[in-house]
Amino acid sequence: MSDLAPLLDAIVFNADGLVPAVAQQHDTGEMLMLAWMNRDAVAETLRTGRICYWSRSRQSLWRKGETSGHVQRLVEFRVDCDGDTVLLLVDQSGVACHTGRRNCFFRAWRNGRLTTIAAVEAEPPATERRS
């Protein structure tokens, strides 16, 4: 893992040892989701080429799509200017959201109300949870 040292050193993990990770579909630009990574999740993601987050609710590594098959293949890993956010360019298989929608940002504030703007495309995978 020592070869990842320049990357890990550039990331500013918070007091909980986590950094927010934004996942974007690499070719369409679609914003898929935001989750969190710790150092181990970053290292595993780089090693395997599949996105691994840290689940804050379960307090364990969360290999995205492990149970649902809706994996995210890493295309490029980017770090922001001050290192406290990472951007994951990914290739999403199936759907990113645990509700079965393609992405998690399906509620838009329009005309004074939260409006659902995306349909459920897949059976919500019960074991695939956010955060």
Next chain:
Amino acid sequence: MSDLAPLLDAIVFNADGLVPAVAQQHDTGEMLMLAWMNRDAVAETLRTGRICYWSRSRQSLWRKGETSGHVQRLVEFRVDCDGDTVLLLVDQSGVACHTGRRNCFFRAWRNGRLTTIAAVEAEPPATERRS
């Protein structure tokens, strides 16, 4: 502000009263930056149509571009599935990053090193800080 109640109620602010806000250029899909909002920042953004964040370093409202002119006009405000992230579709004037680059995610992990993949396009505005 009571008319914003359904939106504010849908957002899960963390223990510090903040929610991560991802800003994306509405027409190109370019990921611009991630910053944080509190309830007041959300309300001001919706009221004015210009993005207002919460600066964690300065502990005050941060009207993006107030000093630099590099404002972000709100196009659409979205909330994710479990309410703990918001997505701002914006129209960015000038550059989003305090380094003078168009967006903050200009460091990519390529061939075992962090590579700068975007050029400085504007004079870095000294008073425009991240977070």
